[in-house]
Amino acid sequence: MNKRTVFKSWWLPVLFALPQLLLIVFFFYWPAISVFNWAFSLEPAFGGAGERLFVGFDNFREVFADGEYWRSVSLSLFFAFTATGLSMLIAFVLAICVDRQLKGSGIFRFFYIWPYAIAAPAVGLAFRFIFAPESGLIAVVNTWSPDLWNPAKFGSHAMILVIICFAWKWIGYNFIFMTAGLQSIPRSLLEASSMDGSGPVRRALDIQLPLLAPTLFFLLVLNLTESFVGPDTYGIVDLTTEGGPNKATDMMVYRIVSEAFRGLNYSGAAAQSLVLIGLIMVFTFIQFRFVERRVHYK
């Protein structure tokens, strides 16, 4: 990140950086320090004004001893992997098809991006209707036999609903990056291979897929992070199932927010937040290692 020509001034860069600096100190770092502080301490009894009581790793021990926490972790993992897999698979098939550049594929490309414009809560509300047990698209199965489909009653159905919402919304995003990745593959490679007698399917598997691997890996990490800890998961769960029925869709992000606000368990929520921040750091680290490698590719 070095420019040959730079300006000489010590106070101007500070001035330019100041707006962002103030914003991140006030709204990111100070709160983060509070989270850290709360995770290792307890509120004085009866809400007294005194100093917070330092308790070491007690809050973490309490969180990890809770069976419901681990259930929430495994639910989040299941959700993250299935939603990511489903979304990326569909987006990949669509991107490969569009990249064949048949007549009219521009129109398809135009629409495939749309889901990404829709906010997670809106997706949640819409799919809550489409998959409602009493009306909408799927309700018809309940006329064959009652309660064949009821996300308000069965945890597994609720989980399917939440996964569909997330996967649908992220098809748009994955599609954008996959088509961009496919476009950067030199046409001459595909032409040379077709001269050698390979058909479109062989080319897709042996040339496009491997050359797209860096993009796919980037998307995999990004999708996993977003579904695991992202705001979309919170928005979808809040508008469809609210963590229910019977906590069957109580993902980690949703749990932290509701525990902190409804349960007023700040210390427990802070400990869970720190665990989550650690996970995000691992994800981001993996992503950046890979970005380094991809620069190497070029």
Next chain:
Amino acid sequence: MIERTPILNAVTYLIMILGLILILGPFWMIFTASTQSLQQVSSVPFNMMPGGDFLKNVDAAWDRANLGPALFNSLITSLLVMVGKIVVAALSAFAIVYFKSPLRHVFFWMVFLTLMLPLEVRVIPTYNIAADVFEPVRWIINAVTGIELSLQWNLLNSYSGLVLPLIATATGTFLYRQFYMTLPDELAEAAKMDGARPLRFFIDILLPLSRTNMLALATIMFVYAWNQYLWPKLMTTDASYQTAMVAMRSLVPSINALPEWNVSMAGALIIMLPPLIVVAVLQRWFVRGLVSTDK
């Protein structure tokens, strides 16, 4: 490719059409439901043809979710967040790229690390600081000088509260930094030779050159800001500061009443329209902004 593959082409079209149904189907259902009467929308199996009650449903949703003020609040805050992010990104990237201060690496990393602190993991303390912005300032002054100040600024239930915590932007800063890095060194050299000071160079040369960048960033940031949910939901208790996305919550049919999905969908349709228009009409810029933030 040059070869003729009629069967494979047909299969490709079939898959693309299935994909189109998958993508546009939900949009169509939202639209048709929003035009039907309660009786029609409750029919099983669902009738895919639009009815004639659209305006009536919109009217009902408008009342129920208080959409007039909510849409206005969303528009104001989204535009402010959008402009704020662009300004902040352009300024901080300029400080990082065009000056050789030893602190720039520290600053760059501080901005980068905010990516790992999403709102969900710091909701309560962020809420607390929005309720009392000068808490850190008072704390530091008290620790250094022992003076107790009574300086207070409460952001809850205000536009500043809806906007300020969302303006810091790591992705925007990276995008602008990337853009400055692609500019030739000769540009700054020539400007310096002509006697331009940093501020003049920034305003008269960098900003006009970054117009494409700015538009790309503006589209993704507008969509981002309009679609914010958790933060406005937490910090607005006063209904007059509610944004449209938060108002969506009141469109969920209650368990004890008739499920008026037609009204819900009419409201949802209106709330999700502005970002959809941005993505559809300015798709070129939106895609460019999105793809170039991953670098």
